[in-house]
Amino acid sequence: MKEPLLRVRDLKTYFVTERGRGTARAVDGVSFDLYPGETLGIVGESGCGKTVTSLSILRLIPEPPGHIRPGSFIEFEGRNLLTLSPPELRAVRGNRIAMIFQEPMTSLNPVFTVGDQIAEAAIVHQRLSRRAARARALEMLRLVGIPDPEARLDDYPHQLSGGICQRVMIAMALVCHPQVLIADEPTTALDVTIQAQILELLERLQAELGMAIMLITHDLGIVAGSADRVVVMYAGQVVETAPTPELFTRAQHPYTEGLMASVPRLDRPPAARLHSIPGNVPAATDWPSGCRFHPRCPYAWDKCRAEEPPLLETGGAGHTARCWLVAEPQRRMRRS
Numbered sequence: 001m002k003e004p005l006l007r008v009r010d011l012k013t014y015f016v017t018e019r020g021r022g023t024a025r026a027v028d029g030v031s032f033d034l035y036p037g038e039t040l041g042i043v044g045e046s047g048c049g050k051t052v053t054s055l056s057i058l059r060l061i062p063e064p065p066g067h068i069r070p071g072s073f074i075e076f077e078g079r080n081l082l083t084l085s086p087p088e089l090r091a092v093r094g095n096r097i098a099m100i101f102q103e104p105m106t107s108l109n110p111v112f113t114v115g116d117q118i119a120e121a122a123i124v125h126q127r128l129s130r131r132a133a134r135a136r137a138l139e140m141l142r143l144v145g146i147p148d149p150e151a152r153l154d155d156y157p158h159q160l161s162g163g164i165c166q167r168v169m170i171a172m173a174l175v176c177h178p179q180v181l182i183a184d185e186p187t188t189a190l191d192v193t194i195q196a197q198i199l200e201l202l203e204r205l206q207a208e209l210g211m212a213i214m215l216i217t218h219d220l221g222i223v224a225g226s227a228d229r230v231v232v233m234y235a236g237q238v239v240e241t242a243p244t245p246e247l248f249t250r251a252q253h254p255y256t257e258g259l260m261a262s263v264p265r266l267d268r269p270p271a272a273r274l275h276s277i278p279g280n281v282p283a284a285t286d287w288p289s290g291c292r293f294h295p296r297c298p299y300a301w302d303k304c305r306a307e308e309p310p311l312l313e314t315g316g317a318g319h320t321a322r323c324w325l326v327a328e329p330q331r332r333m334r335r336s
Helices: 050-057 086-092 114-126 130-143 162-174 192-209 220-226 244-249 254-261 302-306 330-335
Strands: 006-016 023-034 039-043 066-068 073-076 097-100 180-184 212-217 229-234 237-243
Touching (some): 006 050, 023 039, 039 050, 039 220, 050 180, 162 192, 229 254, 237 244
Parallel strands (some): 039 229, 180 212
Antiparallel strands (some): 006 023, 006 066
């Protein structure tokens, strides 16, 4: 087994809310590994802590109101990213670890051409001259499949479509050939055809450049077709992790089961209603005691309300779930 390229342990990122409403524990003890060359999917509904986890890795959390708690550990290339000085962190951010943000139209600077924005990272991190950086930017536009790249180089973001802007964001992220690419909802707000093109592009570039990808999404269809392993998050915690085929055939956590059941399927009758998970995600300032999913769980019993379960081995290779049903599977049978 290869050594992890990125190792996250007990990551806690909290936000102090205004007007004394308490502390929002947005990410509360998250741990996972990312291996060289793999695609790790991180899934969960809005507000579960996916994006805050990714921003914490690059230390992009605004302080205040946010802060990463002592005891959190993020190791990359043998160093804890949380202890690096600002110059050391700048040498990693955008160079060794790059990120594609959710909204390309708001992430790109409207007053600079896309060529200048792509070239900037090459100038800062690779010490290229402006001429060489412009040539690298043109090379990247070709690599990500933008038509007529010579003309697009001097366009501004508002002159481009959402799909082309997303490709520009990918070109910016990959211009320094990073070892890790964090893709936060890379297909949000794109039509289905463009979504497929973007995902195929990421897969091709991963094979060519050998990088690892952390794919953050709420779309289980994207995960099924793209990820090697999956981390499922709920209420600021990892509730299940498994190789992708194992997760889709043997989901162990009731929350994961609910996510799977809510996906439209071709083998269901046209009139069949989609499953929905009852209730709402609790507020991050007031997580429930015990298992955080118990108010919405059809299997919950007294132990679930009183004791928070750890991540338990389920018997499958690398498959863990934060659920007492793993230790007492007979309760699932009794309920069904």
